[in-house]
Structure formats: C-alpha cells, structure tokens
Amino acid sequence: MDILDLTLTGLSSALSEKKLSSVEITKAYLSAIEKDNGHPEPIHAYIAVFADHALEAAKKADQRIQSGNFTPLTGIPIGIKDNMNLKGFSTTCGSKILEGYTATYNAAVLDKLILQEGMVPLGKMNMDEFAMGSSTETSHYGITRNPYDRKRIPGGSSGGSAAAVAGKLSPAALGSDTGGSIRQPASLCGVVGLKPTYGLVSRYGLVAFASSLDQIGPITRTVEDSALLLSAISGHDRLDSTSLSIPPKKYALKEGLKDVRLGVPKEYFISGMDQEVKDNINATLKKCEEAGAKIVEVSLPHSSYAVPTYYIVATAEASSNLERFDGVKYGFRAPSQNLSDLYFKSRSEGFGSEVKRRIMLGTYVLSAGYYDAYYLKALKVRTLIKMDFDKAFEKVDFIIGPTSPTPAFKIGEKTDDPIAMYLSDIYTISINLAGLPGISVPTGFTKSGLPIGTQIIGKLLDEEGIFNVACSIEKLPRNISAVN
Numbered sequence: 001m002d003i004l005d006l007t008l009t010g011l012s013s014a015l016s017e018k019k020l021s022s023v024e025i026t027k028a029y030l031s032a033i034e035k036d037n038g039h040p041e042p043i044h045a046y047i048a049v050f051a052d053h054a055l056e057a058a059k060k061a062d063q064r065i066q067s068g069n070f071t072p073l074t075g076i077p078i079g080i081k082d083n084m085n086l087k088g089f090s091t092t093c094g095s096k097i098l099e100g101y102t103a104t105y106n107a108a109v110l111d112k113l114i115l116q117e118g119m120v121p122l123g124k125m126n127m128d129e130f131a132m133g134s135s136t137e138t139s140h141y142g143i144t145r146n147p148y149d150r151k152r153i154p155g156g157s158s159g160g161s162a163a164a165v166a167g168k169l170s171p172a173a174l175g176s177d178t179g180g181s182i183r184q185p186a187s188l189c190g191v192v193g194l195k196p197t198y199g200l201v202s203r204y205g206l207v208a209f210a211s212s213l214d215q216i217g218p219i220t221r222t223v224e225d226s227a228l229l230l231s232a233i234s235g236h237d238r239l240d241s242t243s244l245s246i247p248p249k250k251y252a253l254k255e256g257l258k259d260v261r262l263g264v265p266k267e268y269f270i271s272g273m274d275q276e277v278k279d280n281i282n283a284t285l286k287k288c289e290e291a292g293a294k295i296v297e298v299s300l301p302h303s304s305y306a307v308p309t310y311y312i313v314a315t316a317e318a319s320s321n322l323e324r325f326d327g328v329k330y331g332f333r334a335p336s337q338n339l340s341d342l343y344f345k346s347r348s349e350g351f352g353s354e355v356k357r358r359i360m361l362g363t364y365v366l367s368a369g370y371y372d373a374y375y376l377k378a379l380k381v382r383t384l385i386k387m388d389f390d391k392a393f394e395k396v397d398f399i400i401g402p403t404s405p406t407p408a409f410k411i412g413e414k415t416d417d418p419i420a421m422y423l424s425d426i427y428t429i430s431i432n433l434a435g436l437p438g439i440s441v442p443t444g445f446t447k448s449g450l451p452i453g454t455q456i457i458g459k460l461l462d463e464e465g466i467f468n469v470a471c472s473i474e475k476l477p478r479n480i481s482a483v484n
C-alpha cells in the first residue's frame with residue numbers, strides 16, 4: 001500500500017488498526033515534499049514546512065493511539081493555508097509585509113484539529129497575497145504549479161492547499177474562501193473543496209480579507225474526507241462574533257439522487273465558458289438524471305452583477321482590514337526617517353500590486369463622496385443576489401453548475417489582465433455574497449488531461465445535503481469529456 005495514495009479515512013483505519021504509524025505517514029509526506037523541491041519545476045505548495053515539529057507531533061499522536069485516547073483524525077498530517085495562525089510559527093499570507101511575523105495564538109480551527117484531534121501540521125501552504133487572486137501567482141514567496149500540468153496555475157487563492165492535496169504532498173489541507181478560493185483551485189486541481197455556510201466555521205485566527213465573506217473549509221481527495229474534516233472544525237465559537245449558535249455535528253454521508261431536484265441556472269451558460277467545461281457539466285447532469293435526479297431550469301437574474309458587487313464589498317472590507325499592517329505592529333518594517341515615512345515606505349514596499357489595487361479601490365468606494373453610489377448600492381445588490389437564491393430554492397433542493405468557466409490556465413496568461421482574472425470566480429462569488437454553502441467535486445478531465453469540477457450549492461446549513469449529492473456524483477464515471 002502506498003501511503004501517499006490513502007485518503008483520510010484510509011489513513012484513519014490504517015492508524016487505528018496499527019498497520020501504519022503517524023511517524024511513518026508523516027515521514028512519507030516529508031520526503032514527498034523534499035522530492036518535489038528537487039524537481040526542475042516544483043509544485044511548490046508550501047511556504048513553510050515544519051519537518052521537525054511534524055515528526056514530534058507524530059510521535060505524540062502515536063502515543064495517543066497506543067493509549068487508546070484518539071479520534072479518527074489523530075496522527076494524520078494536514079496542510080494549513082498560510083493565513084491561519086498557528087502559535088509559534090510564521091503566518092505570511094503570501095505577503096512580504098508579514099515577513100518575520102510569528103503567530104502568538106492558534107486559530108480556532110487549529111486548536112480543534114491539532115490540539116484536540118491530534119492532527120499533524122505539515123506546514124503552511126502557498127496562497128495569493130492576502131487571498132486576493134485566482135491563480136496563486138501573487139504570492140511574494142513564488143508561484144505554485146498545477147500537478148496535472150506544471151506549466152499551468154493551480155487556481156487560487158488556496159492554490160498551495162489544492163495543489164498539495166492533488167500532488168500527494170498532503171492528504172488534506174485547509175483553505176479559505178472569500179469568493180471562490182477553495183472551490184476554484186479544488187476544481188482546477190481535481191480535488192474536493194467545500195466552502196461552508198457563513199458562520200459555520202470559526203474565523204478566529206484567520207487573517208481577515210473581507211470579513212463578511214471569508215470562510216475556512218477543507219480541501220480533500222474525497223467527499224467523505226471533506227465531511228470528516230468539517231465535523232471536526234464546525235460549531236459555535238464565542239471568540240468569533242459572526243459564529244452561528246449551533247452545536248458541532250457529525251456529518252454522515254447518504255448516497256443517492258432519487259427524486260433530488262437539481263436546479264441549473266440558465267445564466268450560468270455564459271459566452272466565456274470553455275466548450276469542454278460545458279460538455280462536462282451537461283454530461284454530468286445527464287448522468288444525475290439517469291440516477292434518478294430531476295433536473296430543473298432555474299433563474300438567478302442578478303448573476304451578472306455578482307462580480308462587480310463582490311469587487312466593491314470585498315475591496316471595501318479589505319481596505320479597512322489591511323489598515324493594521326503599518327510597519328509597526330507586524331512583520332516587515334522599511335528603514336525610514338519618521339513615522340509617516342515609516343507607514344508610507346513599509347506599506348509601499350510590503351504590499352504587492354494586486355493588494356494595493358484593492359486597497360485603493362476599497363478606499364475609493366468607501367469615501368464620503370462615493371459611498372452611496374458604490375458601497376451602499378453594492379449592499380443592496382447583494383440582497384437581491386441572496387433573494388435570487390431564496391426564490392430558486394423554493395423550486396429545487398440544490399443548484400448545480402460548473403465551478404470555474406475554464407480549466408487551469410497557463411502561468412502568466414492572466415496576470416496583466418485583472419478583469420479576466422476576476423472572471424475566474426464568476427460561478428463561485430455569488431455564493432459568498434449570499435452566505436450559502438458550496439462544494440466543488442471533480443467530474444472529469446479535458447482531452448488534454450486537465451481536471452474539471454462541478455459545483456453543488458445548498459440552502460443555508462445544508463452541508464449534509466450537498467455532501468450527499470457530491471458523494472453520489474463522485475461515484476459516477478469520471479473522464480466524461482475525455483471519453484466523449
């Protein structure tokens with residue numbers, strides 16, 4: 001048995017049956033990461049690898065398993081997007097401005113996974129700077145490559161997390177999703193990515209990008225693994241004021257599509273959609289229908305406003321959240337003459353150009369003269385977008401469509417065209433604006449072998465429902481477009 005091929009559930013049984021130890025598993029991953037580093041075109045999924053610490057944690061996990069005091073996740077390695085704080089280790093958010101910063105506390109999700117469950121932190125994963133991007137090309141620490149084609153991007157902003165899971169450099173990873181950053185890279189890397197309902201997973205210790213949109217979620221190889229991780233990280237947290245007051249839940253999977261009403265938004269079949277992606281979604285829908293699902297056309301009439309609305313709301317929130325990085329409190333500080341010079345130089349040198357673009361845009365839409373015309377208007381449209389979903393969910397149980405309009409694109413292809421890059425999230429962004437849960441599940445490959453994902457969107461807090469549909473779709477024959 002190749003350790004690197006095992007899913008979380010596979011690793012969990014091997015550990016509890018004492019067929020493998022956590023140290024063996026951790027060593028296997030550490031050597032896979034080292035091997036990748038030696039590749040002429042490395043995937044480069046990690047910003048930091050915690051080799052010594054991971055082995056120590058693995059030894060402790062083995063002791064826990066020996067003593068009988070363990071959970072299904074004890075001893076399993078995990079990768080962490082580098083915008084979540086792990087006490088004693090760096091948090092960079094892919095930015096120069098956080099260079100040298102060491103976290104002083106644990107994110108709530110890491111308290112749960114590492115302290116309580118006994119998972120082994122392998123390291124921190126690469127990401128677009130401050131999670132702003134769809135390709136992981138804006139990281140100060142270099143690009144990440146797609147394991148399916150190293151000349152292409154893995155998607156973003158959680159590109160390191162998705163590439164690691166797809167490239168067998170981690171059995172699972174945490175990502176964060178503000179407008180698609182878990183689902184889009186999961187789709188482009190052929191893995192499963194879940195954006196939970198807003199407020200289901202604590203954001204405490206996640207560096208904020210756009211607080212009303214951000215959610216942490218799992219990136220895994222299977223839907224079952226996604227459910228296992230969500231069971232461990234969800235639930236109320238009094239340290240996050242937007243955390244929902246609901247008790248933790250164990251998500252159990254129930255396969256089957258009989259009489260499930262799947263809504264297909266007619267607005268999703270846009271002109272920029274890749275033909276192979278379109279064929280793939282149509283073939284997936286056909287297979288769902290053969291399995292007993294009812295395919296219903298629905299309308300989300302405000303879909304075309306989702307991207308502009310998002311880029312007003314998200315940049316406004318980001319401009320305020322990123323104010324704290326001033327060269328005084330965290331990480332990087334530029335040599336300077338006086339205080340205003342210090343702020344100016346530290347922020348000028350510390351932030352990359354995409355982050356600066358967003359801070360400027362956000363400051364503009366919040367400024368006294370433009371607040372009503374842009375920010376307030378965007379909030380109103382956000383409500384209309386949410387109401388579109390409410391209306392569609394009167395007719396259907398789930399909404400289904402592509403996750404991304406195209407498969408993974410070439411490195412550098414969209415770096416000079418921010419609008420083209422922003423359109424990568426056209427199918428994922430409205431779900432964050434509405435606070436809904438969404439999952440991307442792999443449904444096939446292009447003829448040239450690039451993964452394609454399908455997105456299933458559920459009603460608020462219907463994670464269990466989307467897991468059920470996703471695990472049923474997962475069992476359908478893949479390679480749909482490659483076979484045709």
Ligand code: GLN
Pocket residue numbers: 131132133134156157176177178179180181182209314425
């Ligand atoms: N790609 C989108 C953006 O650039 C979404 C990012 C995210 O979900 N963190 O803002």
